[in-house]
Amino acid sequence: MTYRDRITSALDDGYRFAALYAIADRVRVVLVAPDGTLRLEDVAAEDGRVPAIVDLAPAAAWDEREAADLYGLRFDGHEPLRPLVAHDLDLKAWTVPVHGDDAYQVAVGPIHAGVIESGHFRFHVVGDKILHLDARLFYKHRGLERAAEGRTLAEGRAYVQRACAACAVSNSVAYAHACEEILALEPSAELARVRTILLEFERAWSHLNDIAAVCAGAGLAAGNTFFAALTERARRLNERLTGHRFLFDSVQIGGSALSLDAQAVAAAREELASIATDSKSGWREILFNSSFQDRLPDIGVVTADDARALGAVGPAARASGIADDARSYSTRLAYDGFAPVAPRRVAGDVQARLEQRAVELLQTFEVLDDLLDRPIAPAEAVAGGESATVGLGLVESPRGATLCAVEHADNRIARVHLRTGSYANWPVVAHAAAGNLLPDFPLINKSFELCYACADR
């Protein structure tokens, strides 16, 4: 079977596209089945050319553009293959042409009006109405993947962690899983439990932060301040438990050094219960604030079909009715019996994405309460499976499924590729913006609350 036929057959079998990356003169594609089974396909470039799969899996659009920019590959059938990571080009090269009476462009960024990461948005508008949005990111591209090449697996973790502070645990666990697959290791039950706890602590502060951000986007200062205070409490708890407000360095390959006695876990449980109570009461308050709620429905709509085609992941996808959550099939983590939740109104709009976070937050507090029922001891991975040269890890980050691929040769990293939930969802943000009013864009953007850092790497 040809490369394209193999991709077609996998998609027909219900797999979804999870990543595409270049290594030397080959292209690898990772696909994930509904039960979490990962499948790796690859193809050799001929004269620097490979067949495009963007027509089969539109979610691969950014991946192919990135591989073209950073590895000099051409993707036959991907026309026009616009630059994505490469800058210093004419506007015409990287924007979609928009013509018509009164159509003009509004350029925003890379520097924004608050404490926001750098990135550029090129809006094509008529009056206040957005016709199309070209998102130009990668202002923060630090070449982290290339910088990690030639390092040992243990050294590589720092590069993946540094990709993004907000997703430090998710990215590190995805990387650790990939490395452990290479080393024929599997997490022990205790190691799986510790990592699950860390992932949920990261989700707790992230979701609190994201609810605060939507309040800020709609100008609801009291809601923003209230949820910012809860975010601060969650981050202080992170520091008390692991010594770092963003849980840095708490995930290692092959084991965990974290040790918390009965008193420490009991205190953590108590503080989490208190944060949960306060967040519920804050949520009730913003739910009954009619002028705030009036801003949320029917803007930034992403239908289920579009979400699926564009490869949306995480809370954004679930708010559009796609019940996929990597936690429900993460065999290397301790999410036994986990089932994804959904908002009352699965409308794929700003309101649904906000409520999705609120209901997930409650679930996170429950998961943590269950898992923190006993002290945490240092843990080791155990032997399992066969050693490999390529390892894959898939983890549900606060912003959606994050895939890490690691290729190992001569005891060194030959390639590491990180495709985060933010990377998957940025094209969805651009899609969601079209047809809306320009002044609603900050709110639409905040309802996704994606990281620039872990998309840019």
Added chain:
Amino acid sequence: MLTLLRKLRRLRTDLALPAPSRGRSLAVRHVDAGSCNGCEHELTLAMSPYEDVQRYGFGIVASPRHADVLLVTGTVTTRMREPLLAAYNAMPEPRRVIALGDCALARGVLAADTEIVGPVEAVLPVDLRIPGCPPSPPTITQALIELHDAGTGAHTTKR
């Protein structure tokens, strides 16, 4: 909504943050020159009720035209060098520059050499360096107080 405001007022009473002993004012423009998003998240929480950096008269402004201080996070990427310079040159004088966080100070930076210019001081004159990965909200507040109270001597060079 009243319940939310009452809860916030109670939190403020419970925290009992000390009132500043003297009046101060600084308008801060933030520029992310290539961070991991950690410094941004901490800077955001410097404005939470637990730190409330505004009680000192410090605030984030939306334009370099309104700013006294340019607060730069991250290692400077090749792509952010020009926007960073443009923001600096748009500021009225006198103006100050803070390099916030280890990356901005070239401490333990992880990146490909070809993609970064270097620390903030490779591009702009830096008045204050705040280490940390990332610096906590109280550290950020203390640094702004230090910069404010250090007095005059602002840079006037065009870059």
